[in-house]
Amino acid sequence: MDGELISVGTEILLGNITNTNATYLSEMCARLGISLYYHTVVGDNAGRLTKTLKQAWARSQVIIITGGLGPTQDDLTKETAAEVLGWKLTQDAHTKKRIENFFKEHLKIQDVKKIPENNWKQAMVPKGAQVIDNHNGTAPGLILEQDGKSMILLPGPPGEMKPMFEEAIYPYLRKRQPEVIYSQMVKICGVGESQVEADIQDLIQKQKNPTIAPYAKTGEVHLRITAKAKDEKEAKKLCKPLVRELKARFGKNIYTTEEKKTLEETVVELLADQNLTLATAESCTGGMVAARIVNVPGASSVLKESFVTYSDRAKRKRLLVKKGTLAKEGAVSSKTAKEMAKGGCFTSGADVCVAITGIAGPDGGSKEKPVGTVFMACCYKGDINVREFHLSGNRSKIREYSTVNALILLRDTLLQNFKKK
Amino acid sequence: MDGELISVGTEILLGNITNTNATYLSEMCARLGISLYYHTVVGDNAGRLTKTLKQAWARSQVIIITGGLGPTQDDLTKETAAEVLGWKLTQDAHTKKRIENFFKEHLKIQDVKKIPENNWKQAMVPKGAQVIDNHNGTAPGLILEQDGKSMILLPGPPGEMKPMFEEAIYPYLRKRQPEVIYSQMVKICGVGESQVEADIQDLIQKQKNPTIAPYAKTGEVHLRITAKAKDEKEAKKLCKPLVRELKARFGKNIYTTEEKKTLEETVVELLADQNLTLATAESCTGGMVAARIVNVPGASSVLKESFVTYSDRAKRKRLLVKKGTLAKEGAVSSKTAKEMAKGGCFTSGADVCVAITGIAGPDGGSKEKPVGTVFMACCYKGDINVREFHLSGNRSKIREYSTVNALILLRDTLLQNFKKK
Secondary structure (H helix, E strand, O other), X not given: OEEEEEEEOHHHHOOXXXXXXXXXXXXXXXXXXXXXXXXXXXXXXXHHHHHHHHHHHHHOOEEEEEOOOOOOOOOOHHHHHHHHHOOOEEEOHHHHHHHHHHHHHHOOOOOHHHOOHHHHHHHEEEOOOEEEOOOOOOOOEEEEEEOOEEEEEEOOOHHHHHHHHHHHHHHHHHHHOOOEEXXXXXXXXXXXXXXXXHHOHHHHHOOOOOEEEEEXXXXXXXXXXXXXXXXXXXXXXXXXXXXXXXXHHHXXXXXXXXXXXXXXXXXXXXXXXXXXXXXXXXXOOOOHHHHHHHOOOOHHHOEEEEEEOOOHHHHHHHHOOOHHHHHHOOOOOHHHHHHHHHHHHHHHOOOEEEEEEEOOOOOOOOOOOOOOEEEEEEEXXXXXXXXXXXXXXXXXXXXXXXXXXXXXXXXXXXXXXXXHO | OEEXXXXXXXHHHOOOOOOHHHHHHHHXXXXXXXXXXXXXXXXXXXXXXXXXXXHHHHHOOXXXXXXXXXXXXXXXXXXXXXXXXXXXEEEOHHHHXXXXXXXXXXXXXXXXXXXXXXXXHHHEEEOOOEEEOOOXXXXXXXXXXXXXXXXXXXXXXXXXXXXXXXXXXXXXXXXHOOOEEEEEEEEEEOOOHHHHHHXXXXXXXOOOOOEEEEEEEOOEXXXXXXXXXXXXXXXXXXXXXXXXXXXXXXXXXXXXXXXXXXXXXXXXXXXXXXOOOEEEEEOOOOOHHHHHHHOOOOXXXXXXXXXXOOOHHHHHHHHOOOHHHHHHOOOOOHHHHHHHHHHHHHHHOOOEEEEEEEOOOXXXXXXXXXXXXXXXXXXXXXXXXXXXXXXXXXXXXXXHHHHHHHHHHHHHHHHHHHHHO
């Protein structure tokens, strides 16, 4: 099935907001096996919106439109879509009631008369459209079917659009697809993006069904394997050999095959499984590793504490780094990283401590230790793993890569230890 | 001048990457006073790309195209653009030399014969085009002028596109604009987005020249004031009364009128100006406040250290929070936040300490203290400011808002003290 996305909103054309709806919907359509050929962004302008909708309707089977469903006069999407298809608007009693309830529950307005008049515009729907309830706002979603094609209208705020898509649109589109689509995620860490691409070049070249699509994230690469078949069982079966092949090629660098699991979650799980507690000792990352760990709900059961020891004094006082080490080797050195990790375990009483010290720039670099030089150490019950990095990019890139690499070092240390036991 | 953006790349249509180029270029065009009416994303497909370019060329004066300039066979943008305008491709000697040098310097390939053959494709340019050097990659940028219109081709990677735009395209477009555009930023913190919008409703309604555009960021609102005039002096003069009016309305909630200054930078500056040192004591933010401070180059001069005290034990040990306070009031309480801030100053020796403790969810909420309850305290030489928040959203939203609000509390405390002196 061919499709396209249309985002309506002058705020996107002005650069006020990034069109993340398009990213989300594109990934969803890829999962559904819908081939998207175009994204278009158009402002809240009747003439240009009409032209855009007509063009899309002429060339695509599924059109997903976001934005322009609000209560103001600027919001034209529903009216324009109805006009393009030649449909009439009519008041939907169910939606009117839902909007009333929404105001009562969420906005504490009990008196219907006090609801701003323009909100009732949102209860007007093209006659014959399928109405999708919005549990997080007032504007309903709409599906308009004609000549075997579908025009799907969704509100612009991601917090309203995404739940509606997941609840109603995804199942609707899935039914419309003649075949079943199944997809499986393989998440890789510790291998560079270009290396992963080179390693799977042959698989990509001969791909057909299933397909394989790489998504580069900071310090990680996610591979999505997608198969089409007559039923889910068949599709899963098609994916299996490819997933097995990837496991053979990337081994322990695959940290999960679960869609929603993050790197920090796998680290927290490894710690919890082994009943271990964690501390972090951070210099150039300044708390970013701890912040990633705290991303995981329930991190409190494993994270003992963290030290951001940006100054030499704090490195000495909190982490017992030796004065001589700082003087002789410098704050950014393998030896300092080691002592930070060891000291972090000792002073917090945690079983494991990961330490990061580096030069994130723009200043502070030297010939021997240029900007991007980062040392990391992970102490596990006295054993210490050390790694040295030479990262490129600006200050924030260097700090982001350092953070991911610290999580990878932690994971590797925990896996090593897991094996020993 | 009317314009539109076209992004070429199947990876955007698959949702592999978000089209942040469009956001950046839209904001730049708004600053230049170019009215963008459409963004289009199209895949690496000759037929669809040709249709898209023809349509854009027929309706817009400036077309900015990103992506599809690389060395592979999939990269079709330059070839298609030349064909649409009826131009021939020719080898550009200067670009060929630049690519050679790029391989020598950046990729350490000294022998020209070892440069992969397909790279020379990038030295082919439409005859008569203005060639823009790429200092961060191989593909050059191109400007094609015809019938008073401009087609601008730029590489897709933001790290190559942005520097080229700033160096060459921005000045080029600026010259093409009959009038001068001047814009001034006003950054506001501590006032909600809808409140700011309500407060400037009258200014937006009567806006003409200058215009005023709000950009909502997490916990902040940025207002861009843009004026058109025959020269910069005149344009600046037009902006002045509006900026003055905004200063009167938002007062000290305006933290800067500088384009690139961040909230954390103003905090670090306030600390440095007063010769003060900082510590942070973080529970639910888990190091995010420290990480924001460390974003600022040179933060080492003010940040003494930070404590992520996620456990009660760490709160007691590091920050001297009293056992009784934790037992009676709970870890998430005004009293605990106060003791954390005070303890943070005492144990680190810093002049100022900001402390954050809250329930970020999804678990841990109760009837009295639901998810989103956050207490913050800022201790300045014994004086303590405390704030209570009831934030909504998911775990990461609550933590992000807490982080910004901690920076705002810090700023307010420092301003208060500044006045006293």
